[in-house]
Amino acid sequence: MPTLMITIRTILFACLTFTTAALASDENNGMREIGDGVYSFTIGEGNHSMFVVGEESVAVFETFHSGHAGKLLEAIGSVTDKPVKYAFISHNHWDHSSGGKVFSDAGAQTVMHQRAADWVMANPGRDTTMPDITWSGDRKDIAMGNFTVSMHYLGLNHGLGLTIFTIPERRAAYIADLVTPNRVMFAVVPDFNIGEWERSLGEILEMDFDIAVCSHNALSPQEAMNGCTRNHIEEERQYIRDLRNAILAEFQKGTGFMDIPNAVKLPEYAHWVGYNEWLEMNTLRLMTDLWMGPFPWVPNAN
Numbered sequence: 001m002p003t004l005m006i007t008i009r010t011i012l013f014a015c016l017t018f019t020t021a022a023l024a025s026d027e028n029n030g031m032r033e034i035g036d037g038v039y040s041f042t043i044g045e046g047n048h049s050m051f052v053v054g055e056e057s058v059a060v061f062e063t064f065h066s067g068h069a070g071k072l073l074e075a076i077g078s079v080t081d082k083p084v085k086y087a088f089i090s091h092n093h094w095d096h097s098s099g100g101k102v103f104s105d106a107g108a109q110t111v112m113h114q115r116a117a118d119w120v121m122a123n124p125g126r127d128t129t130m131p132d133i134t135w136s137g138d139r140k141d142i143a144m145g146n147f148t149v150s151m152h153y154l155g156l157n158h159g160l161g162l163t164i165f166t167i168p169e170r171r172a173a174y175i176a177d178l179v180t181p182n183r184v185m186f187a188v189v190p191d192f193n194i195g196e197w198e199r200s201l202g203e204i205l206e207m208d209f210d211i212a213v214c215s216h217n218a219l220s221p222q223e224a225m226n227g228c229t230r231n232h233i234e235e236e237r238q239y240i241r242d243l244r245n246a247i248l249a250e251f252q253k254g255t256g257f258m259d260i261p262n263a264v265k266l267p268e269y270a271h272w273v274g275y276n277e278w279l280e281m282n283t284l285r286l287m288t289d290l291w292m293g294p295f296p297w298v299p300n301a302n
């Protein structure tokens, strides 16, 4: 047994070392062109930004935090000398809405939905700044020369002001938090309205794009840098549906309410990151939503 354990440890160490080395040796260090002038970018913390290079200027999607934003600015400078005109921020949560000052200081304008901006104003974080531009309503397009950034607000699915971005000319999209390839829902599923989340995924699938960058991605670092696909969006929606159906089956059987988190198993997702640690939390959250209704819930929320 000890020999086996040592072997397993050696293999694990080798795999981890290989992964890190592979990421570090990727051309341009954490950056990859995944579409025509469309780049994914990460510094290896599980946060993924996107930037699009146009004939006049560059659009950045998600600043995350000042350290990430600084490295992102450097990476952009290594592929183009065109200026960053806008840095788009997807929603209010501090792990997404921080770091904007790096781009404002570099001459760009940061952009946020008004609902996200209102929250950041009332709940400033250590590394947040107010956006230079806000927008309201469900849809707005910003023309950037030979491409357009289309902003879509789909309602109270996650956080406040959560915006999905599409770049129709490049057939690309940026999706924060609503799709995380290869991972179950995050822990207790904080600040999600799960029903609205499922509906929003259907609306995203109606949008016109071939490739997206998802803000978090639990595929291997090398795969994650390729972005996420429509198939990943469908898998995310199917997980919500499969988890709900498994819970409803336990309701139907009359399983004791607090026995349900331990009773629900979804072995087809056992290979997803977080399955062992978070499936019970995911279940407890969704079953209480189903039993008592999510907060905030109003008919036709937007």
Ligand SMILES: [Zn+2]
Binding pocket: 091, 093, 096, 158, 159, 177
């Ligand atoms: Zn969030």
